[in-house]
Amino acid sequence: MSNLIKIGENGKKASMILGQLDQESKNIGLRTCAKALLENEDYIMKANKKDVEAAKKNGVKPSLVDRLLLTHDRICAIADGLEEVAALDDPIGEVLSMKVRPNGLTIGQKVVPLGVIGIIYESRPNVTADAFGLCFKTGNAVILKGGSVAINSNIAIVKVLRDALSSIDITADAVQLIEDTNREAVQELIRLNKYIDVIIPRGGAGLIKTVVENSSIPVIETGTGNCHIYVDEYADFNMALDIIDNAKTQRLGVCNTAESLVIHEKISKEFIPLVVDRLRAKQVEIRADEKGCSISDYCNPATEEDYGAEYLDKIISLKVVDSINDAINHINNYNTKHSDAIITKDYNNGLKFLNEVDSAAVYINASTRFTDGNEFGFGAEIGISTQKLHARGPMGLRALTTTKYIIFGNGQIR
C-alpha cells in the first residue's frame, strides 16, 4: 500500500471521529494547539531556519524568502489565529430547515462536515496551522501538501499540532502532512477520491490549473483575480480616483487588487489625465488602448494579453468603452469572475452592472479590496472561490461543510 493511500485511510478514519466531537472539545483542541505552538517556538524556528537558509542558497527571490520566514511575532499571530477560530460560532449540527410532509415524515437539513479535505499550497508555513484550524473547527480531517521550500517548517508545525492533539486524546490524524516533496505526490493525491472529499489548491495560477485539470476529487478553485474598476459616464471623479488608487496600490500582491480600468468614452478626455496624475504619483504604469494612449503620453500601448493579466505589480490596463454595455462585455470577457466594481451616480447603470457582470463579488462605488472573509464578517477565510459550484467568493467556515437530510418517520412506506 502506498504511503499516500495510508494517509488517505487515516484521514477517513479520523474524520469519522472528528465529525462527532462536540464544540467544546474542538475549542479545547484549538486552544491546546495554540499554546503548543507558542511553547515550541524554538523548535519551529530551528526548522524554519533550515528552510530559509536553503532558500537563500538556492537563489529564491527575497519576496518569497520573506513569505517563508517565521519570526516570534509571526508564530504569535499563528497561535492567535487558532484562538480566534476557537471563538467563532461552530456551524456543525445546525438544522437549516425542518418541515413536516403531508405523510407525516419530518425532513430536516443538517449541517455536517465535508469529511476529509486536501489542501495544496506553496511557500507560506502559516497556512499549515491556519488550514488545520478551520478544518478542525468544522469537524474535518485535513491532509496538507505544502511547498518543498517550506518542508522543514511544515514538518515541525504539524508535529507540534499532532502532539498537542494526542496529549488531550484527540486523534492526531486530524492533521497529516505529506512529506514527499516530489511533484508526483500532488498528482497522486488528487486522484485519491476514495478517501478525500474535496481538494482546495491555494497558490499560483499554474498550481490551480494542474489541480483543476487532473483531479478526480471535487475541487474548490480559489483565487486568481483580474479585478476591474469601471468608471461610468456618471461617476463622481474624486470617488473614482480614491477607489482606483486604493484598489490598485493599497496592496499589490493580492487577488482582490484592481488590475484593469475601464473608462466611458464621454468622460475619458477629462478623467484620464486625472487618473494618470494619481497613478503616476504612485509609480503605476498604465497600459492603455489607442484612445487612452491618444489622451495621455504617460500610457503605454496595451496588448491583448494585458486585458487578461493579473499583474500583482505596479501596472494596470486601461480600456475606453462607448457604453455601459461595452464595459460589461469587456469585463465579462476578460475577468476571472472574482471582483469588479462600477463607479456611478446613475441608478439604472449601477443596477445593470450588478445584474450583468458575472463575478463572485460585484460592487457599486467601493474598492474591490473588500472581497475578503474578514471584511465580509466571516471571521476567518480559507480562500476566495472563483468557481460557481458549492461556494463562491470569500469562504468562511460554512464553505467547509455540507448537509445531510435527516428524516424522522413512524413507519412510512410508499
Next chain:
Amino acid sequence: MSNLIKIGENGKKASMILGQLDQESKNIGLRTCAKALLENEDYIMKANKKDVEAAKKNGVKPSLVDRLLLTHDRICAIADGLEEVAALDDPIGEVLSMKVRPNGLTIGQKVVPLGVIGIIYESRPNVTADAFGLCFKTGNAVILKGGSVAINSNIAIVKVLRDALSSIDITADAVQLIEDTNREAVQELIRLNKYIDVIIPRGGAGLIKTVVENSSIPVIETGTGNCHIYVDEYADFNMALDIIDNAKTQRLGVCNTAESLVIHEKISKEFIPLVVDRLRAKQVEIRADEKGCSISDYCNPATEEDYGAEYLDKIISLKVVDSINDAINHINNYNTKHSDAIITKDYNNGLKFLNEVDSAAVYINASTRFTDGNEFGFGAEIGISTQKLHARGPMGLRALTTTKYIIFGNGQIR
C-alpha cells in the same frame, strides 16, 4: 474551431441572455415549448420510431427499448412536466441575506444561474425536455449529450424546443444537443471548462465514473444507491417488515431501493425467518453471511462483493451485526452515501444512527424510497447527488443556481 467549441461558445452567449430574463418570460418560454411538443407529436413519434426499430434490430434489451419508446401519453407527460416547472417558484434573484458592515458597505448574497450546464445521459428521451425545462427555469443554458440509441428522438425534441423558443424571440441556444454519437464527444465535452460551468452525468455507474475521473469541469455526481435498512434490536418487527418489503420491492430499478439488510444479532433468530417469509413471497433472493445462512436455508451465501452491490433486481444482501456500532461501521464501509435507514424504538440508537451514518439521507423508521425531489417537496428533480460538494441528496431548482455577492457602497476604501 471544433463543432463542440462552437456549441460551448453559443451556450456561453445564450447564458448571458437567459440569466437576465424575467420570470414571466421564462414561464411563457416553458409553456410555448410544452405546446409545441404536443403540436409536433407526429414529427417526434416518427423520429422515435426510427430509434426503436434500430434498437430492436440491434438486439437491445426489451426493458431498454421500453425506456426509449415514446407514446402519446408519454409525450403528454413530457409537456405536462414543462408546465409544472413553469408553475414552480423561480429561485433566481432572491437575496438570501443582506447586511450592513461597520464601514457602511451593504453586502447581499443573491441567487443567480450557474451559467452553462452540460448534461450527459443515456437512453430516455424524456430527459431531453425535462433537463431543458429545469435549466431554462433557472436561467441556465443547457448542452445535452444523450445516448446514441435515442439520437433521432433527441434531435426531433430539441428541434421542436429550439423552434418554439425562436418563435417568441428567445435564443434557441438555450438548448443545444451534441449530435455526434461517438464516445470521444463525451471526452471532449467534459474538458470544455472555458465554456461549461458544471457537468451532471445521469446514468449508470460506468458513465458517472468516466465523467468524474476525466472532467476538468466541476461535476455533480448523481446516483448509484446501495441503500441499507438496519433492523435494530429494539425494532418494531411489523414496521420493519413493511419497510423492508416496500424499500426492496416497490420499484426495483431505482437508486433509492434497498439493496442491503443489516440485522442485530439479538433479534436475528426471531426476525430472519419473518423477513425470509416476506421476501420469498415476492421472489426476492437473500444473500446472507454465515449467521444468516445458519438461521434460514432460504439464504444463499454472500460474497464480499454482495455487500457493495447495487443489484437493481430481486436480490438483497443480509449481514448480522453484534451492535449498533458494528451496523454503522458496516454501512459506512459499503454504502454509496445515498440513503440508509434504521428501524428502532430506542431514542439513543435512533439519534446515534442519524448522527453517525454518512449518507445524503438518513432515516429513522421510514422507507429509503422517499429520497426523491417530489417526495421531499421540491416539485422537480434534476437528480440525486451522492457527493458532498454543492448539493447533497435530491436536487431541485436551487441546485442549478449559485450566488453572487452584491455590494452597495458610497466610496468605501481600505
